[in-house]
Amino acid sequence: MEIFLVGGGREAKAAHEPFVRACGGGPIVAYALDDADLDVARWESTLKDAGATDVTVVPVSPARPPQAADLQGAAGVYVAGGLTPAYHETMVAGGTEWLDAARTAGLVYGGFSAGSAIAAEQAIVGGWRTEFQQRTVDVIDSDLAEDLETLTILPGLGLVPFLVDVHAAQWGTLYRLTHAVLATGIEGWAIDEGTVLIISSDGTPTVQGIGAATHVRRTGPASTAVTVVS
Template sequence: MEIFLIGGGRAARAAHEPFVRACGNGPIVAYALDDDELDIARWETTLKDAGAAEVTVVPVSPTRPPRPADLTDAAGVYVAGGLTPAYRDILVDAGTDWLDAARANDLPYCGFSAGSAIAAEQALVGGWQTLYGNQTLDVCDSDLAEDLDHLTVLPGLGLVPFIVDIHAAQWGTLYRLTHAVLATGREGWAIDENTVLTLSPNTTPTIHGPGAATHVRRTGPSSTTVTVFTA
């Protein structure tokens, strides 16, 4: 199963093109949060601008989570952006039978922003403060906290073993990811907007797009290594 993790952004054609190619120009099913900001045309246009011939946007909510039948005849599955905790509640806690169907059919998965964050085994869903030693630290701007105060890591879809943070350069979330890595001991990737981190079985992760993906690994109780990768 190929995995494509996009860090967000409005000019993300180059980041979407590898996913569309992996789908063989077949039908793509895109899950988008059914809330006041739902913009079906945005996701259709984004994927078609990258070369997709057929896109079906399926609005999802607590009362209408994803279903395996949504993916009948699909060539790929896409999870759009929005409020990350809400996406995780609907796509993970409400049941992952849809993901089992995607895996059984070896469908490429592409996450955009929230869809990238929840792809992890342990999903960083938001927060702007964390307890470090005996001190509460700000790890990003409170406006970028996804309606959460404390840095929050919860079970995700389990598609990748590392933690993912998004809008890295644009929102300054690399520092937040660093504290998530220190707290959990897991590796992490912070992905810039308009940039995709691509993972295929038995291959090295690759980067596409104008930005970077930054790898963070814990080397001690209070230390990490940070490595920047570009296309």
């Protein structure tokens, strides 16, 4: 299964084009959270601006989670952005039969912001502070913490084995990701807006778009190695 993880951003045409090409011109089903901020036209135009011709936006919520039947005949499945804890509740905790169907059908997966974060085996869903070396430290501005105080990592979709954080350069989430890597020992990627981290079917990562993605791995109890890929 090819995986395309976009770091967010309104100017994201270049980041979406590789996903759309991988779908081979086939239909794309886009899941978007059905809340007060739902903008169906935004997600349709985002994908069509990148070359898609057949896009169906399916609003989802805990009351109406994604269903396997939604993906009948699709070439790709796309999970949009918004409040990450709400996407996690809907797309992961709400049941993953839809994902089983996508895997079985060999669909291409595209995630945007929240849709990228929850793709991980262990998903960073929000939070702005954590415990480090027996004290509490701030890891991001509290206004960007997605309504969570403590750095929160929950089981995700399991599409990739590493942690994912998004809006890296724009929100400063690389620092939060670094603490998540130190806490869990799991490597991670922080993805800039307008940028896509592509994971091929053999697990090879590449980066395209207007920004960069930063790989972080733990090298000791309080140290990491950081590699920027653009």
